Amino acid sequence: MTAGRYRVTVSTDGQPLLPGWWDDETVGRRKFASWVGEHGSRPGAHVTLVDEETGETLTEWPDPG
Numbered sequence: 001m002t003a004g005r006y007r008v009t010v011s012t013d014g015q016p017l018l019p020g021w022w023d024d025e026t027v028g029r030r031k032f033a034s035w036v037g038e039h040g041s042r043p044g045a046h047v048t049l050v051d052e053e054t055g056e057t058l059t060e061w062p063d064p065g
């Protein structure tokens with residue numbers, strides 16, 4: 001099985017906790033939002049959506065800005 005292009009990762013205190021890969025960006029963005037809702041209250045939680053083809057971080061929570 002090959003991983004999809006779009007990877008969502010939930011990390012806590014810098015350690016990966018839950019990764020997932022999807023071929024479709026729209027699905028990846030929905031999963032990102034879902035995982036923020038499900039895991040965002042964990043202490044030290046950080047959620048990212050990365051385009052594995054380009055290496056670009058498309059979005060992350062909490063917003064580092």
